[in-house]
Amino acid sequence: MLRRPVRNWASIWKRPVRLINCQKKTGMARQLHARRLEGVDKNIWVEFTQLTADYKAVNVGQGFPDFSPPSFIQEAFCSAITGGASMHQYTRGFGHPALVKILAKFFGRIVGRDIDPMEDFQITVGAYQALFCTFQALIDEGDEVIIVEPFFDCYQPMVKMAGGTPLLLVCQKSTGPALSSADWVLSPEELASNLNPRTKAIVINTPNNPLGKVYQRDELQMIADFCIKHDIICISDEVYEWLTYDGAQHIKIASLPGMWERTVTIGSAGKSFSATGWKVGWAMGPGNIIKHLKTIHQNSVYHCATAAQREYDTFGTEDSYFKQLPAQLHKKRLRLAECLRSVGLEPVMPQGGYFMITDISSLQVDLNDPSTKDEPYDFRIVKWLIKEKGLATIPVSGFYSPEHRGNVQNYIRFCFVKEDSTLKAAEDIIRQWSVKK
Amino acid sequence: RNSGQHLLCKLTAAASSYKVLFVFTSMASVTHKNAKRIEGLDKNVWITFTSVAADPTIVNLGQGYPDIPPPSYVKEGLVQAVMVDRLNQYTRGFGHPTLVKALSQVYGKVCGRQIDPFKEILVTVGGYGSLFCSIQGLIEEGDEVIIIEPFFDCYVPMVKMAGAKPVFIPLRLKSDRKTDISSADWFLDQDELASKFNSKTKAIIINTPNNPIGKVFTRNELQAIADLCIKHDTLCLSDEVYEWLTYKGHDHVKIATLPGMWDRTITVGSAGKTFSVTGWKLGWSIGPEHLVKHLQTVMQNSLYACPTPLQEAVAQGLLRDYELMGQPDCYFSSLAEELQGKRDRIATILKQAGMNPVIPEGGYFMIADVTALNQHLSHVEDDEPYDYKFIKWMTKEKKLAAIPVTAFCGEESIKHFEKYIRFCFIKQDSTLDAAEAILKNWNKA
Numbered sequence: 001m002l003r004r005p006v007r008n009w010a011s012i013w014k015r016p017v018r019l020i021n022c023q024k025k026t027g028m029a030r031q032l033h034a035r036r037l038e039g040v041d042k043n044i045w046v047e048f049t050q051l052t053a054d055y056k057a058v059n060v061g062q063g064f065p066d067f068s069p070p071s072f073i074q075e076a077f078c079s080a081i082t083g084g085a086s087m088h089q090y091t092r093g094f095g096h097p098a099l100v101k102i103l104a105k106f107f108g109r110i111v112g113r114d115i116d117p118m119e120d121f122q123i124t125v126g127a128y129q130a131l132f133c134t135f136q137a138l139i140d141e142g143d144e145v146i147i148v149e150p151f152f153d154c155y156q157p158m159v160k161m162a163g164g165t166p167l168l169l170v171c172q173k174s175t176g177p178a179l180s181s182a183d184w185v186l187s188p189e190e191l192a193s194n195l196n197p198r199t200k201a202i203v204i205n206t207p208n209n210p211l212g213k214v215y216q217r218d219e220l221q222m223i224a225d226f227c228i229k230h231d232i233i234c235i236s237d238e239v240y241e242w243l244t245y246d247g248a249q250h251i252k253i254a255s256l257p258g259m260w261e262r263t264v265t266i267g268s269a270g271k272s273f274s275a276t277g278w279k280v281g282w283a284m285g286p287g288n289i290i291k292h293l294k295t296i297h298q299n300s301v302y303h304c305a306t307a308a309q310r311e312y313d314t315f316g317t318e319d320s321y322f323k324q325l326p327a328q329l330h331k332k333r334l335r336l337a338e339c340l341r342s343v344g345l346e347p348v349m350p351q352g353g354y355f356m357i358t359d360i361s362s363l364q365v366d367l368n369d370p371s372t373k374d375e376p377y378d379f380r381i382v383k384w385l386i387k388e389k390g391l392a393t394i395p396v397s398g399f400y401s402p403e404h405r406g407n408v409q410n411y412i413r414f415c416f417v418k419e420d421s422t423l424k425a426a427e428d429i430i431r432q433w434s435v436k437k
Numbered sequence: 438r439n440s441g442q443h444l445l446c447k448l449t450a451a452a453s454s455y456k457v458l459f460v461f462t463s464m465a466s467v468t469h470k471n472a473k474r475i476e477g478l479d480k481n482v483w484i485t486f487t488s489v490a491a492d493p494t495i496v497n498l499g500q501g502y503p504d505i506p507p508p509s510y511v512k513e514g515l516v517q518a519v520m521v522d523r524l525n526q527y528t529r530g531f532g533h534p535t536l537v538k539a540l541s542q543v544y545g546k547v548c549g550r551q552i553d554p555f556k557e558i559l560v561t562v563g564g565y566g567s568l569f570c571s572i573q574g575l576i577e578e579g580d581e582v583i584i585i586e587p588f589f590d591c592y593v594p595m596v597k598m599a600g601a602k603p604v605f606i607p608l609r610l611k612s613d614r615k616t617d618i619s620s621a622d623w624f625l626d627q628d629e630l631a632s633k634f635n636s637k638t639k640a641i642i643i644n645t646p647n648n649p650i651g652k653v654f655t656r657n658e659l660q661a662i663a664d665l666c667i668k669h670d671t672l673c674l675s676d677e678v679y680e681w682l683t684y685k686g687h688d689h690v691k692i693a694t695l696p697g698m699w700d701r702t703i704t705v706g707s708a709g710k711t712f713s714v715t716g717w718k719l720g721w722s723i724g725p726e727h728l729v730k731h732l733q734t735v736m737q738n739s740l741y742a743c744p745t746p747l748q749e750a751v752a753q754g755l756l757r758d759y760e761l762m763g764q765p766d767c768y769f770s771s772l773a774e775e776l777q778g779k780r781d782r783i784a785t786i787l788k789q790a791g792m793n794p795v796i797p798e799g800g801y802f803m804i805a806d807v808t809a810l811n812q813h814l815s816h817v818e819d820d821e822p823y824d825y826k827f828i829k830w831m832t833k834e835k836k837l838a839a840i841p842v843t844a845f846c847g848e849e850s851i852k853h854f855e856k857y858i859r860f861c862f863i864k865q866d867s868t869l870d871a872a873e874a875i876l877k878n879w880n881k882a
C-alpha cells in the first residue's frame with residue numbers, strides 16, 4: 001500500500017502492524033492514505049494504554065489522576081448541564097465567552113497585561129489540540145522547529161504532519177548523580193549553533209514532561225534572547241503550570257520583555273482541575289498569531305467557565321485548588337521516591353509536574369521476550385513489567401528521537417498523581433520483586 | 438495594531454463576499470506569517486451572519502441549531518457520568534469503549550452487518566471533526582474531490598487545506614410545476630456527474646439528507662453514484678448527520694450498504710444532530726478498517742481523544758433508543774415527527790408571504806424561492822449575489838434572519854441559487870409564532 005518503505009525512528013515501536021494487501025482485500029488499487037500521515041502512524045499512548053488494559057496492570061504510567069477531581073468541578077459541570085437549552089448548543093467558535101473572559105482576567109493578572117478575551121485566546125479540545133492548531137497554522141513545508149528533548153511525544157509527529165522539520169536539542173544531564181530535574185540543562189551554545197534561516201519556532205515545556213524540570217528565569221531569559229535576536233516564535237507548553245514543588249516557581253516566558261508578541265502559551269483545564277477527560281485547553285497569545293489558529297478550528301465548551309471563575313476568586317488563598325493540589329502531590333512525590341530508593345533505584349526528583357523518572361540500571365532482569373528484542377532497553381523493561389509484574393510505567397526513550405536515545409535507555413517514567421491505594425499497590429509490586437532478587 | 442485588525446474585519450465583513458481574498462496586514466516580522474495551507478480560508482459566512490443573531494429583536498431562523506431542549510434522559514446521563522470519578526479522566530483515544538460498542542450495535546442493526554467497534558469506528562469532535570479526519574487522512578495535493586452543490590460550507594475549505602481541488606456539480610431543479618416544489622425535484626444530471634470523474638478523483642462528498650435543500654437521495658440515485666465510484670476507484674465520504682430526520686414517505690438509505698461500497702465509504706454521523714445537543718460536538722466516522730485507521734492516525738496526532746463524560750452520556754442515550762428502535766417512543770423517530778409539523782407550518786406561512794418554499798424530504802432546513810416577491814434591491818451594495826442582499830434587507834426591514842443559499846455553492850452556480858434563502862425550523866413554537874407574525878404582515882407596508 002505504501003509506495004516506498006518508510007524508514008524512520010517511529011518504526012522502532014513494534015506495535016504489530018497488519019500489512020493489509022490493499023488490492024486483494026478492498027478492491028481499491030490506488031494509494032489510500034495521504035502522504036502527510038507517513039511516519040506519524042505510531043503512538044506511544046495507543047500502544048501502552050492498550051497493553052496496560054490487556055494485562056490489567058497497576059497504572060502509574062499514563063498521566064491522569066485516578067483520584068476524584070475537586071467536587072466544585074463536578075458541581076460546575078452539573079450546573080452547566082441543567083442551565084438552560086442554550087448550554088447544549090453551539091457557542092462561539094473560538095471559545096465560549098464566559099470562559100475566555102475569565103481566562104483573560106486570570107492570566108492578565110499573572111502576566112501583568114491586558115489580554116483581550118476575544119482576540120488573544122483559542123479554546124481547544126485539550127492542550128493537545130492547541131498544539132495541533134498552532135503547528136498547522138504556523139508551520140509550512142520546510143520550516144524548522146526546535147524541540148527540546150526529552151519532549152512530550154506528540155510535538156515531533158505534529159511538526160512532521162505540518163510538513164516541518166523537527167530540530168532536536170537535548171537538555172543535557174550534568175555530570176555526576178542527577179538527583180533532581182534541575183540537573184538537566186539546555187546549553188546556550190547548543191541552542192545558538194542550531195539556528196538556520198528556516199528556523200521558525202522553538203517548543204518548550206515547563207514544568208517538563210517527563211523530567212519535571214521547571215525552567216528558571218535565567219534559562220527562560222536565555223531562550224527569550226535567542227527568540228528575539230533571531231525573530232523566532234516560542235510555543236510554550238505550560239499545562240502543569242500549577243504543579244511546582246519545593247518552592248520552585250513557574251515563570252511564563254510570555255511575561256518576559258519582548259516575548260508576548262512572539263509566544264503562544266498552551267494551557268489545560270484537564271491538568272489544572274484534575275479532569276483530563278474533559279479535554280479542554282487553550283492557546284493564548286497576541287491576536288495576530290492566534291487568529292491563524294482560529295482558521296483551523298471550531299469548538300464548543302462551556303462548563304469550564306464556572307470552575308475557572310471560582311479559581312480566580314480564590315487565587316492565592318488556602319482555598320485555591322491550585323495551592324491544595326500541589327501540596328497533596330508533594331507528599332505523593334516524596335513517598336514514591338522513598339519507595340524507589342529503598343529498593344536501590346535512583347529517582348530524579350522533579351521540581352514540577354505529574355511525573356518522576358527513575359534510573360533502573362541496577363535492576364537485573366532476565367528479559368526473554370522475543371517480541372521485544374529489537375526495542376530499546378527501557379521499552380523492553382516496561383513491557384516486561386506490565387506483562388510479568390502487572391505494573392505499568394512509560395519508557396523515557398519514547399520522549400527522545402532515535403539519534404539521542406542512547407543515553408536514556410535506563411530510565412522509566414512514573415506518574416505519582418494517583419490515589420494512595422494505587423501508589424501502595426505499585427510499591428508492593430516493586431518491593432516484592434526486589435526481595436525476590 | 439489591534440484597531441487595524443478590527444477595521445480590516447469590518448471591511449471584509451462589509452464586503453461580505455466569499456470571493457474576496459483576505460489581505461493580510463503586515464505583521465511585526467516576516468517569520469510570523471501564517472502557513473500557506475490556511476491562505477484564503479479564514480473567510481466564513483457565519484462571521485458575517487451570526488453577528489446579526491446578537492440582536493434580540495430579530496427572529497432568527499438562520500442559525501442551524503435547535504432552540505428546543507434536548508431529551509431529558511440525555512442531560513441526566515451526562516450528570517450521572519460526571520459524578521463517576523474515572524469518567525472525568527482520559528478515555529480510549531479512538532472512542533470511549535461504551536460509546537463505540539453502542540455505535541456498533543445501532544449501526545450494525547441499521548446496516549445489517551457486523552461492525553467492529555474498535556477498528557471500524559472513530560469518535561470525533563462533531564461531524565465536523567469526522568470530515569476533518571477523513572479529509573486530512575485520505576486527501577492530498579494533486580487529488581480532486583467532487584462536491585455536490587449546494588454543500589455544507591466547510592467541505593471546500595477542508596479540501597483546499599488538504600491541498601486538493603474541489604470539483605463542483607450542482608443539484609438542478611427539474612419540474613413542470615412552478616409551486617409546490619419539493620427537494621425531490623432537485624436532481625443531479627447523470628451525464629454531467631459522469632463527466633466530473635477522472636483518474637485524479639480521489640473522493641466524492643455526498644450529504645444526505647442534504648443541507649440546505651433537504652433532499653434525501655433515493656436508492657437509485659445513490660446506486661448511480663456508487664457505480665461511478667466503483668468504475669473510477671473513488672472513495673465516498675457520506676455526511677449523514679441528519680440521517681434520523683426524514684419525513685413521511687422518505688427513507689434514509691446508506692450508500693455504504695450498496696454492493697461494493699462498504700470498502701470505499703466513510704459514513705459520518707453526529708450526536709449533536711441525533712440528540713439535539715449540537716454543543717456537545719461529538720460525532721463519528723464508520724467504515725472499513727483500512728480507511729478508518731488513517732482517520733485514527735489523524736486523530737492521534739491532533740486531539741488524541743474526545744471528552745469522556747460526553748461520550749458516556751451519548752452511549753447511554755444510544756443504548757436506550759436502540760431498545761426502542763421502530764417504536765414511536767424512540768427519539769430517532771419522535772423528533773422527526775415533531776419536526777414534520779414544524780416543517781409544514783413554516784412552509785404554509787412562507788407561502789402566505791408570497792415565497793415559494795421547497796419542501797424538504799429530510800433535515801431541518803427549508804429553502805424558499807423569493808423571486809415572486811419582486812423585491813428590488815439595487816440600492817443595497819452592488820457586487821453581492823441577490824440572496825445576500827435580500828437577507829440583509831429582510832433582517833433590517835422585517836426583523837427576520839435567514840441564510841443566503843449561495844454561501845453553499847461555487848461561483849459558477851451562483852445564478853442557479855441566488856433567489857433562494859434558507860430557513861431553519863428546529864425552533865420552539867414561540868420562535869415560529871414570531872416568524873409567522875412577520876410573514877403574515879409581509880405585504881402590509
